[in-house]
Amino acid sequence: xxxxxxxxxxxxxxxxxxxxxxxxxxxxxxxxxxxxxxxxxxxxxxxxxxxxxxxxxxxxxxxxxxxxxxxxxxxxxxxxxxxxxxxxxxxxxxx
Numbered sequence: 001x002x003x004x005x006x007x008x009x010x011x012x013x014x015x016x017x018x019x020x021x022x023x024x025x026x027x028x029x030x031x032x033x034x035x036x037x038x039x040x041x042x043x044x045x046x047x048x049x050x051x052x053x054x055x056x057x058x059x060x061x062x063x064x065x066x067x068x069x070x071x072x073x074x075x076x077x078x079x080x081x082x083x084x085x086x087x088x089x090x091x092x093x094x095x
Contacts, residue, residue, distance in 0.1 A: 003086040013067035029059045054080045
């Protein structure tokens with residue numbers, strides 16, 4: 001909960017956390033990530049093959065998106081672990 005509070009403190013605009021939304025439409029994590037990669041060409045390299053393989057193996061897709069300063073620029077990541085995803089976003093905003 002402390003990480004979420006920290007992220008909220010850092011963002012003057014919205015924060016979105018989606019957990020396993022691929023299951024709402026009966027998709028696999030792999031198919032869901034393939035669709036995300038089509039939308040963001042650099043995402044696969046950004047998250048890394050080790051994280052991607054864990055997302056697929058655990059069938060767990062966590063997406064965190066944060067707009068820290070304005071409604072135009074945002075940070076986002078995909079992961080299989082919520083705490084790690086929050087760490088990545090917080091680090092991205094504070095660097």
